[in-house]
Amino acid sequence: QSALTQPASVSASPGQSITISCTGTSSDIGDYNYVSWYQQHPDKAPTLIIFGVNNRPSGVSTRFSGSKSANTASLTISGLQPEDEGDYYCSSYTSARTVVFGGGTKVTVL
Amino acid sequence: QVQLVESGGGVVQPGKSLRLSCAASGFSFSAFGMYWFRQAPGKGLEWVAVLSYDGSKKYYADSVKGRFTISRDNSENTLHLQMNSLRAEDTSIYYCARARVDYDFWSGSSPWGQGTLVVVSS
Numbered sequence: 001q002s003a004l005t006q007p008a009s010v011s012a013s014p015g016q017s018i019t020i021s022c023t024g025t026s027s028d029i030g031d032y033n034y035v036s037w038y039q040q041h042p043d044k045a046p047t048l049i050i051f052g053v054n055n056r057p058s059g060v061s062t063r064f065s066g067s068k069s070a071n072t073a074s075l076t077i078s079g080l081q082p083e084d085e086g087d088y089y090c091s092s093y094t095s096a097r098t099v100v101f102g103g104g105t106k107v108t109v110l
Numbered sequence: 111q112v113q114l115v116e117s118g119g120g121v122v123q124p125g126k127s128l129r130l131s132c133a134a135s136g137f138s139f140s141a142f143g144m145y146w147f148r149q150a151p152g153k154g155l156e157w158v159a160v161l162s163y164d165g166s167k168k169y170y171a172d173s174v175k176g177r178f179t180i181s182r183d184n185s186e187n188t189l190h191l192q193m194n195s196l197r198a199e200d201t202s203i204y205y206c207a208r209a210r211v212d213y214d215f216w217s218g219s220s221p222w223g224q225g226t227l228v229v230v231s232s
Contacts, residue, residue: 004152017113038155045225046147046155051210051218089155093216098206099157 004029004090006102017078020105022090023071028100030071033092037066037075040104041086050075077107085109090103112136112221114206122196127218132189132223133204140164140184143215146191147222148202154182158204159191160215196230204225 005023012018022029029035032092037050048057051068053073063078073092077084090102118130132144145156146158158169159180167182179192203225209215 032218034218040155045205045222047222048210048218048220051220057210057218057220091155091157098171099160099216101155101157104154 001025006105009106011108011110012080014080016080020075020088022073022102023038024092025071028044028092028094029073032093035073036091039086082109116206116223117229121229122175123232124230128195128209128217130191134187139187141178143209144189145207145219147205150202197210198230201230
């Protein structure tokens, strides 16, 4: 169960857009549309912001969007706002009937 | 509203056992798959186990297989995680979470509880 690969950190100014990549294999991201993204603020529980590669749960801002190409999924945050600062994790279902996470990406709003 | 409240965490010696519980309310507990996740201090998220709505299907991470057991009591709206042969590397905040939808427990998890801290130390 190897972890998915995410950049450790991404930073940008308010109003800009950022994209976080999440690279897996043909046994997880590449073969299934069960990619989710979670946002976690300091000392808080994670919250689901994207499911099924590119779907937003009710109440999640439209500034968050997801996509996938081959073995890599991506999360884009457009119009970056101060409250978007936090940690972001991708996850995927795998062929072994498990769930694997990325190592997390720390987003900093400059 | 949907609420998940974990309990049972604490300090335990290596090799010992601990049982975590997650009390669910605000939704039809018996209709949803349920998860346990964990997060070591200052580290990333790790999936631990998932259990189907009726308890018939359960899957585990390799790191806990054979040591941890996920179970549920639908009459009490409670999820459990029995943790045996605990190791220092099991030290984490343990979160329970509901499957996002009742018909597919692989399609993301939401919401999550606030977590309970387990420290394995002599």
